[in-house]
Amino acid sequence: MSVTLPPPIQTFFAATNTEDRAAFLSAFTPDGTIDDWGRDFHGHDALGHWNDTENIGTHTRFEVTAITSPTPNTHVVTAMVTGGGFNGPSHFTFTLAGSQITRMTITA
Incomplete structure (x- = not known):
């Protein structure tokens, strides 16, 4: 299934799948937030740490199946989601501002 994503969301998934840390961070506003099952990470330093320990750092790969x-x-x-951390289906709710992500919430 081919799913068309808004550019900043496409950047997030592509950066993760290719392990491109700089591109991952560029998808988010400087004060962007990730809510990972109720744990909040705010700003590029915290997002970079989350990415290094729970996303690219665990060789996460995504296969997008749907968008609403x-x-x-x-x-x-x-x-x-597959990789060295969580494996299974997840939902990602993105809030965008212009060409960047301001918030991403991960749930089951």
């Missing part, structure tokens, strides 16, 4: 867009700036992406 309840509002123009909110997108819910379903993806299969």
Whole structure:
């Protein structure tokens, strides 16, 4: 299944799959937030740490299977996750501001 994603969300998934830390961080605003199952990481330093220990650092790979867009700036992406950490389906809710992600929330 081919899923078309807004550019900053595509950048997030592609950067993770190719282990490109700089591209990963560029997808987020400087004050961006990741809510990983209730644990908040705020700002590029915290996002970089999360990425290094729980995303690219565990060789995570995503296969996007669906997207819905309840509002123009909110997108819910379903993806299969594999790698050295969590494995299984997850939902990622993205809030965008212009060409970057301001918030990403990860849930089951």
